[in-house]
Amino acid sequence: SAVISQKPSRDICQRGTSLTIQCQVDSQVTMMFWYRQQPGQSLTLIATANQGSEATYESGFVIDKFPISRPNLTFSTLTVSNMSPEDSSIYLCSVEEMGGTGTSLYNEQFFGPGTRLTVL
Amino acid sequence: LAKTTQPISMDSYEGQEVNITCSHNNIATNDYITWYQQFPSQGPRFIIQGYKTKVTNEVASLFIPADRKSSTLSLPRVSLSDTAVYYCLVGDSRAGYKLIFGSGTRLLVRP
Numbered sequence: 001s002a003v004i005s006q007k008p009s010r011d012i013c014q015r016g017t018s019l020t021i022q023c024q025v026d027s028q029v030t031m032m033f034w035y036r037q038q039p040g041q042s043l044t045l046i047a048t049a050n051q052g053s054e055a056t057y058e059s060g061f062v063i064d065k066f067p068i069s070r071p072n073l074t075f076s077t078l079t080v081s082n083m084s085p086e087d088s089s090i091y092l093c094s095v096e097e098m099g100g101t102g103t104s105l106y107n108e109q110f111f112g113p114g115t116r117l118t119v120l
Numbered sequence: 121l122a123k124t125t126q127p128i129s130m131d132s133y134e135g136q137e138v139n140i141t142c143s144h145n146n147i148a149t150n151d152y153i154t155w156y157q158q159f160p161s162q163g164p165r166f167i168i169q170g171y172k173t174k175v176t177n178e179v180a181s182l183f184i185p186a187d188r189k190s191s192t193l194s195l196p197r198v199s200l201s202d203t204a205v206y207y208c209l210v211g212d213s214r215a216g217y218k219l220i221f222g223s224g225t226r227l228l229v230r231p
Contacts, residue, residue: 042207042223044221094219109219114162
């Protein structure tokens with residue numbers, strides 16, 4: 001199973017600044033995903049990042065606000081730009097791998113530990 | 121994408137079997153049903169996935185009736201450490217499957 005690390009684990013930022021979150025995987029993966037989870041809420045998919053192409057953003061999320069880089073098959077970054085207190089959240093990256101054996105195969109996503117962002 | 125509906129919360133006691141039912145009336149032919157578990161301050165963790173009938177692994181069973189409009193996650197003999205949020209998701213299990221999380225079910229296991 002993939003092992004994912006994120007940096008920073010947490011940060012407190014001022015309004016109007018930007019923060020770049022790094023996601024590192026211990027194996028090469030095609031698909032990487034970025035999620036946001038606001039306090040006490042479920043996860044919301046921000047975008048899907050494939051290596052060598054532009055990220056695909058979900059409704060309500062735009063590249064200017066959440067630029068994503070995917071320079072290789074083991075690394076991605078998400079930048080939260082021009083932050084406001086409403087951006088305070090946990091940001092998680094995940095990767096997709098095939099699990100199971102034989103005829104019992106399934107796609108499984110592995111999540112990083114998350115980055116807890118507080119914007120003052 | 122199919123929408124799922126789960127109970128917001130459930131309570132149980134140690135040693136009991138817990139069944140969490142999820143409804144997904146608009147599930148498509150290519151959709152699989154997947155359950156994830158999330159502990160506080162951690163990312164979700166895959167529990168089980170199935171397409172029809174019954175799937176069992178070392179931690180849970182998944183029961184899916186013939187019409188596939190609902191599914192039930194069964195956790196045998198829960199312990200305090202099973203206290204978590206459980207998410208039911210449906211979607212195409214081919215590569216690039218985007219996970220769309222619903223509200224989940226908060227399970228509290230009491231001693």
